[in-house]
Amino acid sequence: MGGHYDVPMKTTAKYLVVATVGAILSSIILHTHSEGATKTRNQPSKTIEIDEELKLPLEGKTIVLDPGHGGKDVGSTGSQGTYEKDVTLLTALNISSKLVEQGANVVMTRADDTFISLEDRTELAQIEDADLFLSIHFDAFECSDVHGMTTYYNKSQDQDLAQSIHDELFKLDTEIKDRGVMFGDYHVIRENTQPAILLELGYISNANEEKRMQSESFQEQISTNIVNGVINGLG
Numbered sequence: 001m002g003g004h005y006d007v008p009m010k011t012t013a014k015y016l017v018v019a020t021v022g023a024i025l026s027s028i029i030l031h032t033h034s035e036g037a038t039k040t041r042n043q044p045s046k047t048i049e050i051d052e053e054l055k056l057p058l059e060g061k062t063i064v065l066d067p068g069h070g071g072k073d074v075g076s077t078g079s080q081g082t083y084e085k086d087v088t089l090l091t092a093l094n095i096s097s098k099l100v101e102q103g104a105n106v107v108m109t110r111a112d113d114t115f116i117s118l119e120d121r122t123e124l125a126q127i128e129d130a131d132l133f134l135s136i137h138f139d140a141f142e143c144s145d146v147h148g149m150t151t152y153y154n155k156s157q158d159q160d161l162a163q164s165i166h167d168e169l170f171k172l173d174t175e176i177k178d179r180g181v182m183f184g185d186y187h188v189i190r191e192n193t194q195p196a197i198l199l200e201l202g203y204i205s206n207a208n209e210e211k212r213m214q215s216e217s218f219q220e221q222i223s224t225n226i227v228n229g230v231i232n233g234l235g
């Protein structure tokens, strides 16, 4: 093969590519224009329509996440030595990253092992004008047989939101006992000016649940389910 054949062949190929891309582009432009003529006649511009389509479900929502206890307040202690304050933080951090993925503005009452007063926690929700204050806890009871998850609200207007989140909690493979949506007289939901829910995501005093709450699979599932519940409840 002679070298002088290569040059025109390559050039032809390049022209073909350019021509093809050009044809595709003009067909896209034509398509967009014809759609615009029929579908978006009453809308101010095409850009706004695209922005709405790309909007994430929790965009514009502020959620204050409250990992229970912290610092000198360890919360409950499991028989295997687990501190509630550590599991609440782990869980809240997992929920936080999933909420951010869905477009939420997340503010944590604590993001490390620090003591924060109950007053400061509720005040943060007010300062941030939160759409939701979500407190994460794990239960304990003197009888180690007791197990399951409970969702608490304090004000009647928060009951539907509590139910939306609670309904998603049990979309798990595991057989976790459903202890229901209950009225709770806890400071962080009682003294809150914002919609406020408190989750008790299992009993640290039950050996099975103490082990499970720290497992990667439970953490992944529960944080996904809670975020789905928040989307349903705030949507």
Ligand SMILES: [Zn+2]
Pocket: 068, 069, 075, 076, 084, 137, 138
């Ligand atoms: Zn607690």
